Amino acid sequence: MLTRSALRSALTALALVLGVLFAPGVGVIGGSTEAHAVTKLTHSQATSRFSSSGVTWSSSGGCSNRNVSTCTSFDQLNLTSAQGAQTLKSATGCGLNITGGTETGHASGTYSHWNGYKLDFGKTTCLTNYVKSAFTYIGVRGDGAPQYRSGSGNVYADEGNHWDVTYYNCGGC
Numbered sequence: 001m002l003t004r005s006a007l008r009s010a011l012t013a014l015a016l017v018l019g020v021l022f023a024p025g026v027g028v029i030g031g032s033t034e035a036h037a038v039t040k041l042t043h044s045q046a047t048s049r050f051s052s053s054g055v056t057w058s059s060s061g062g063c064s065n066r067n068v069s070t071c072t073s074f075d076q077l078n079l080t081s082a083q084g085a086q087t088l089k090s091a092t093g094c095g096l097n098i099t100g101g102t103e104t105g106h107a108s109g110t111y112s113h114w115n116g117y118k119l120d121f122g123k124t125t126c127l128t129n130y131v132k133s134a135f136t137y138i139g140v141r142g143d144g145a146p147q148y149r150s151g152s153g154n155v156y157a158d159e160g161n162h163w164d165v166t167y168y169n170c171g172g173c
Helices: 004-022 043-053 079-092 125-134
Strands: 097-100 118-122 136-140 146-149 155-158 162-166
Touching (some): 079 118, 079 162, 097 162, 125 155, 125 162
Antiparallel strands (some): 118 162, 155 162
16 A cells, blocks of 8 residues: 555656646756756746745845856746745745845755755745744755655755755645
C-alpha cells in the first residue's frame, strides 16, 4: 500500500509528464542541469505576477540584470517559483519582499537560483513564525542553515538575514 507521501510524489510526477504532453508553451530545457520540463518567465512577466499579488522585490544594486550579482533578476524564473511566492503571500498574509532571484552569484546546482528554482525573501517575524509553525523542520543543510519543508514539498532554509526557498512546485496554487 502506498503512503500518502509516495502517492503524492507519484501524482506530482504524473502531472508533470501530462503537463509536458498537453500544456502549450511548456519547453523542455536541454542539458543535465534541468530536472524536468518547466515554463520560464521573463523579468517583466514575473514582476507583473508579483505586483498583482502584493509581493515586493528589492535589489542592493538597484537593477535587474541577470548577469550582475548585486541585481535582483527574475529572467528565466520558473513559473512554479513565481506561483509559489504568490501562494506563500496568500497563505501567510505577511509582507513579502524578494531579495534574490535568478541573478548570478548564488550557489550552483540543478535546483538553483540561476535555473529558476529559488527565491530569497527578506526575513520578517511574520514570515519566520509562519514557516516555523506551519512547516516541518527537516534538519540543517550542509552550510548549517536550518531547513523546513512545506506540505507541498518546497524547502525553506533560514540563511540568517533571509529565507532561501527552493520551489519544486507552486505550493498548492
